[in-house]
Amino acid sequence: MSENSRQVSYRQGDVTLVHIADNFVAPDNTPQKKPNKKGQMVLAEGEVTGHAHVMSKDVAKIFSPTSYPSTQQLLVVTEATVNRGDFIEGKVLGTMPGGTVRFKGTDGVVIRFHPSDIEIQPNGVKVNRAYAPLTHDEHDAIPVSPGTYKVIQQSTMQTRRMTVAD
Amino acid sequence: MNDKIEQIKAVYKSVGMNVPIVMASSLPVAAFLAPILAYTERLDEKSINVAKDHARKLAFTSRKALIQPLINQYRDVLSYQSRIGATSSPPGSANTSFLRAWRDFRDKEPNNIPPFIMRSLSTFTNSRIHSLWGRTKAKQHPMIWLNSDNYLMWPNKRFAVVSEPPVQMLYNNLFQFHSTDDLAIKWGDGWGLALINGTQISSRFILKPASLTVDIINKTVNVEVKRALMELYGFERWLAETNATLLHEDKDQDLRPRRLWKLIDTNESDVWARRAQINLLEVFNSTPELDGHHKKYFLSVPGEITSVEVALKWMLDVRMDFDVHPLIET
Numbered sequence: 001m002s003e004n005s006r007q008v009s010y011r012q013g014d015v016t017l018v019h020i021a022d023n024f025v026a027p028d029n030t031p032q033k034k035p036n037k038k039g040q041m042v043l044a045e046g047e048v049t050g051h052a053h054v055m056s057k058d059v060a061k062i063f064s065p066t067s068y069p070s071t072q073q074l075l076v077v078t079e080a081t082v083n084r085g086d087f088i089e090g091k092v093l094g095t096m097p098g099g100t101v102r103f104k105g106t107d108g109v110v111i112r113f114h115p116s117d118i119e120i121q122p123n124g125v126k127v128n129r130a131y132a133p134l135t136h137d138e139h140d141a142i143p144v145s146p147g148t149y150k151v152i153q154q155s156t157m158q159t160r161r162m163t164v165a166d
Numbered sequence: 167m168n169d170k171i172e173q174i175k176a177v178y179k180s181v182g183m184n185v186p187i188v189m190a191s192s193l194p195v196a197a198f199l200a201p202i203l204a205y206t207e208r209l210d211e212k213s214i215n216v217a218k219d220h221a222r223k224l225a226f227t228s229r230k231a232l233i234q235p236l237i238n239q240y241r242d243v244l245s246y247q248s249r250i251g252a253t254s255s256p257p258g259s260a261n262t263s264f265l266r267a268w269r270d271f272r273d274k275e276p277n278n279i280p281p282f283i284m285r286s287l288s289t290f291t292n293s294r295i296h297s298l299w300g301r302t303k304a305k306q307h308p309m310i311w312l313n314s315d316n317y318l319m320w321p322n323k324r325f326a327v328v329s330e331p332p333v334q335m336l337y338n339n340l341f342q343f344h345s346t347d348d349l350a351i352k353w354g355d356g357w358g359l360a361l362i363n364g365t366q367i368s369s370r371f372i373l374k375p376a377s378l379t380v381d382i383i384n385k386t387v388n389v390e391v392k393r394a395l396m397e398l399y400g401f402e403r404w405l406a407e408t409n410a411t412l413l414h415e416d417k418d419q420d421l422r423p424r425r426l427w428k429l430i431d432t433n434e435s436d437v438w439a440r441r442a443q444i445n446l447l448e449v450f451n452s453t454p455e456l457d458g459h460h461k462k463y464f465l466s467v468p469g470e471i472t473s474v475e476v477a478l479k480w481m482l483d484v485r486m487d488f489d490v491h492p493l494i495e496t
Contacts, residue, residue, distance in 0.1 A: 007489070008493050009489070009492040009493060010492050010493060010494045010495070011452075011492040011494070011495040011496070012495075012496050013451070013496070014389070016482055016492065046390065069483065071483065072483075096419075096420045096452075097420045097421045098418075098419035098420040098421065098495075100419070100420075100494055100495075110453075112453075112494050112496045113494075114493055114494055136496075138451070138453065139451070139452070139453045139496040140452075140453045140496035141496070142494055142496055143494075152482050152483065152484070154465070154481045154482060155480075155481050155482075155483060156387070156389070156465045156466040156467070156481065157444060157466045157467055157468055
């Protein structure tokens, strides 16, 4: 699994997902994170706000390979919750200057699509890329396709490296 | 207040129970009182008063971090209620209807102590309380509950703890707790929380504004708190007082500026001074707030970094050939 400069990546706040493989099987002894009591897989959690970057445990697994630094994990999205061709009812809130589209579904969740991800239609959008949403209380959700991702949490420095604390 | 107590007693009576209703003067007092009472064997007036005194001492001397999860939940519930102007419970919260709360604990084990309270108190250094929690058998079932009048309560099989509501709650136009002049949430016993646009900061920065300095802001680790302190202090004022110089500037995916600031003027020949230098990367949250503005954050990077792109790669701990521009950023 080698990094290169052309890998697809997504960023939600201080968490970056880098796609590294379509299919991945973790070695048996790789530590695996357990879901929280709400049935969510938590990628990172703010210590002051309590808000977390989460995905459903039904579609996501998180591993902590021993070779990875503490700021990195492995996310395996096993299946999509929204499939290609699905129609999602809701409202387009607007298009950002960079071209991404903010869409609010009838469930109230705002999700950010790349323009190639959707076809805008009356009363909603038709989905061109299967995905499962990565959600957070203070950021638009991100549609994450099934596959394996390196999860990188931003570091800052005061007098030493620390994981960004929010 | 008497009406509230009578209401609670009536619900207990409706399920055939008669338990002491214990009032707490503020949120943290209630947070400590509930587990103390759970361990107290006799719930006569004297024992309850001893428990209240103990809880009050803990609440006013303990670190706020011990009850931070409770504060977060309470704050989120109050904010939600304010935004929707309703008294219904927010989705996904631990709140239940009053009647259902009683049915729940009648059917389950007693001592429904919120699990985050147990976790918080398990780190408390007071050996007696630590021992108390070690012996308290509590079901891991959060029962924090907030009714429409902002009374916080824990219903329990043997007692009910009810926290007085705040006497003051100040908001901004986004219904986030906010005040730059006073504690945003304040109880009658003087305990309170200082919040800037929904982010909690130390109360002393509001009550004694002169205590907030540039040095404190620069050394704050938590980026949300740093952002709130910067808002309180004023970015232009901070800029003037730190003699920060702009090293590099570019734009993010949505054409918002990202700026790298050099903070400390060092003697370039002094390698140890250079090592202590920290630069600040100023970035915007890609997700707009409800009123359309974007929050600004200041992230610390090593002083030898001189460009925004290298700063981003350093924070992600990736190779220099890595493309830091994500397909989607929120």
